[in-house]
Amino acid sequence: MKVDQVLNVLKAALGEGLAHTEVRVRRVGAKAPVELKEIWAEIDRDAIVPAVAALKALGPLHMSVISGQDAGERIELLYHIAVGYGTEGGEVMVTLRLAVPKDDARVPSICHLIPGAETTEREKIEFLGVEFVGIPDSRHVFLPDDLPVHPWRKDEPEMERFLRRMVEWEGKDG
Amino acid sequence: MAEAENTFRIPIGPIHPALKEPIRLSFQVEGERIVGVEIRTGFAHRGIEYMGMRRNLIQVLYLAERICGICSISHPIALTQAVEQAAGIEVPPRAQYIRVIISELERIHSHLLWAGVAAHELGFDTLLHLTWKVREKVLDILEELTGNRINYAIPIYGGVRRDIAPDQHPKVQDTIRYYRGLLDELLDTFLRDPSVEARTRGVGVLEPEEADALCAVGPTARASGLAKDVRQDRPYLAYGELGVKAITPRDWGLEPRGDVYDKIVVRLLEVGQSLDLIERALLEMPDGEITSFPKIPALLAHLKKAHGEGLGWHEAPRGEVIHYVRLEAGVEEPVVWKVKAPTYSNLMSWEPMFEGQEIADIPIIAASIDPCICCMDRVHMVRDGSEATMHKEELLRLSREKTRRITDHGSRITGLGGVR
Numbered sequence: 001m002k003v004d005q006v007l008n009v010l011k012a013a014l015g016e017g018l019a020h021t022e023v024r025v026r027r028v029g030a031k032a033p034v035e036l037k038e039i040w041a042e043i044d045r046d047a048i049v050p051a052v053a054a055l056k057a058l059g060p061l062h063m064s065v066i067s068g069q070d071a072g073e074r075i076e077l078l079y080h081i082a083v084g085y086g087t088e089g090g091e092v093m094v095t096l097r098l099a100v101p102k103d104d105a106r107v108p109s110i111c112h113l114i115p116g117a118e119t120t121e122r123e124k125i126e127f128l129g130v131e132f133v134g135i136p137d138s139r140h141v142f143l144p145d146d147l148p149v150h151p152w153r154k155d156e157p158e159m160e161r162f163l164r165r166m167v168e169w170e171g172k173d174g
Numbered sequence: 175m176a177e178a179e180n181t182f183r184i185p186i187g188p189i190h191p192a193l194k195e196p197i198r199l200s201f202q203v204e205g206e207r208i209v210g211v212e213i214r215t216g217f218a219h220r221g222i223e224y225m226g227m228r229r230n231l232i233q234v235l236y237l238a239e240r241i242c243g244i245c246s247i248s249h250p251i252a253l254t255q256a257v258e259q260a261a262g263i264e265v266p267p268r269a270q271y272i273r274v275i276i277s278e279l280e281r282i283h284s285h286l287l288w289a290g291v292a293a294h295e296l297g298f299d300t301l302l303h304l305t306w307k308v309r310e311k312v313l314d315i316l317e318e319l320t321g322n323r324i325n326y327a328i329p330i331y332g333g334v335r336r337d338i339a340p341d342q343h344p345k346v347q348d349t350i351r352y353y354r355g356l357l358d359e360l361l362d363t364f365l366r367d368p369s370v371e372a373r374t375r376g377v378g379v380l381e382p383e384e385a386d387a388l389c390a391v392g393p394t395a396r397a398s399g400l401a402k403d404v405r406q407d408r409p410y411l412a413y414g415e416l417g418v419k420a421i422t423p424r425d426w427g428l429e430p431r432g433d434v435y436d437k438i439v440v441r442l443l444e445v446g447q448s449l450d451l452i453e454r455a456l457l458e459m460p461d462g463e464i465t466s467f468p469k470i471p472a473l474l475a476h477l478k479k480a481h482g483e484g485l486g487w488h489e490a491p492r493g494e495v496i497h498y499v500r501l502e503a504g505v506e507e508p509v510v511w512k513v514k515a516p517t518y519s520n521l522m523s524w525e526p527m528f529e530g531q532e533i534a535d536i537p538i539i540a541a542s543i544d545p546c547i548c549c550m551d552r553v554h555m556v557r558d559g560s561e562a563t564m565h566k567e568e569l570l571r572l573s574r575e576k577t578r579r580i581t582d583h584g585s586r587i588t589g590l591g592g593v594r
Contacts, residue, residue: 030267067512116389
């Protein structure tokens with residue numbers, strides 16, 4: 001799998017939905033370092049499904065994880081997806097970044113394309129309060145079902161106090 | 175369906191026999207057959223990512239090391255690589271080799287630990303004691319090299335904290351020789367034992383299509399025949415130069431079936447692969463610096479100025495570990511820190527593995543993905559979940575009874591296939 005190949009497929013599939021792409025180079029190896037390229041792309045919220053579908057058509061797909069952040073007015077999600085496992089140095093890491101406004105924090109689920117993405121989507125529901133439209137199971141994974149707060153959101157002062165109380169035993173969080 | 179009449183629900187956990195860690199598995203059974211399973215995690219959630227985002231990066235490194243006791247170098251390796259990418263830090267060649275050597279030693283001890291647990295779940299305690307006895311040797315060499323049996327505190331941003339001295343080389347080579355001599359015996363004991371075969375062949379099958387769709391990682395995916403290994407697919411550190419090939423049951427001359435037996439095959443063969451890697455790394459390790467930041471204050475100052483984001487990955491004994499970090503200039507703590515442990519990816523693979531199996535096979539199937547709950551949960555809060563109705567002793571007794579039942583009738587064992 002080549003980086004250019006992946007980029008072209010993404011461009012063809014998304015068109016306007018692909019806001020920005022960047023190829024980052026990582027020097028890997030000790031004696032004779034080689035350059036390993038990664039793709040970091042910014043996409044529209046609705047482009048996530050066609051993007052994943054295009055990557056899936058390209059080769060064996062591995063959904064590593066979705067990471068995310070409360071970025072003030074918006075919630076940012078980063079899909080770390082690796083495409084093309086099975087050959088030496090043949091896998092390309094693609095990070096798809098998208099943002100949703102807090103008052104409409106909804107993203108289409110990609111579980112129908114990658115069933116294995118369910119755990120990480122469910123985790124984002126409980127930690128960031130994002131809604132995944134079409135996810136087969138939206139229950140909590142790690143936190144109690146009745147937990148009133150989303151731990152990674154920064155806009156609820158009550159939550160900060162609540163979480164501080166929970167880690168109080170440590171005695172260093174004052 | 176008539177399931178309302180014939181289906182019963184058996185909740186197991188949050189304390190479970192095969193795991194030694196808290197998780198709740200709620201099984202729907204018809205007679206002895208499992209028809210469905212519901213998995214509830216989170217009993218070991220400690221909020222480590224949350225804590226990490228409120229501490230400076232050196233403190234985060236300590237936290238990462240303590241996400242899991244068994245893969246206590248895997249998380250720091252992924253974290254340091256993520257931070258090194260974010261902050262533009264180079265790692266000296268020698269440090270890369272040292273990281274590889276310690277992680278491969280960790281893989282050996284983790285796989286041997288698992289083999290012992292698997293033997294125990296099947297009721298072969300003699301094998302458990304043998305496996306764990308020989309595991310001591312690798313813990314000894316880890317202690318010799320790092321000062322600790324676990325929590326090695328070796329990787330730091332920009333390098334490693336301890337060098338491997340010339341007088342330590344023979345000790346490592348001794349260890350390699352010791353395991354080389356032993357590996358055939360272990361392979362023989364596990365893979366050519368008719369009782370082990372009878373209890374693990376065709377049990378807890380994960381089809382390759384399922385493993386691919388559910389994004390399974392590590393030996394769980396490889397036992398199903400997927401050549402999926404981060405060291406091979408996305409080389410990092412010195413792995414590209416050392417040349418790693420994903421091990422599947424084909425390396426043992428068998429067509430992969432994705433059952434528990436194949437998972438034993440893959441893990442044991444990987445012990446041999448790690449021995450080769452350590453031997454080569456030790457031989458080819460270049461001289462030179464072991465860190466690009468010998469002074470911690472200088473490192474902290476550099477990290478505080480750093481602005482960027484990075485991804486770091488590592489093939490832990492159980493599969494892919496990945497960390498995402500974002501740093502902002504002028505802020506000591508990472509703005510975002512996301513940790514993904516292998517069990518997190520393998521969690522969903524349990525469902526197809528359990529379906530259609532017998533209650534007595536629950537412990538060995540649960541153990542077969544080598545689950546690491548503390549890694550996955552990274553968090554806390556035990557309040558619900560007091561409905562454990564099937565005690566671990568009971569389940570273990572069932573599992574062992576099945577082995578006895580099988581071994582008492584020798585005739586049933588032959589002809590199950592697998593060993594040629």
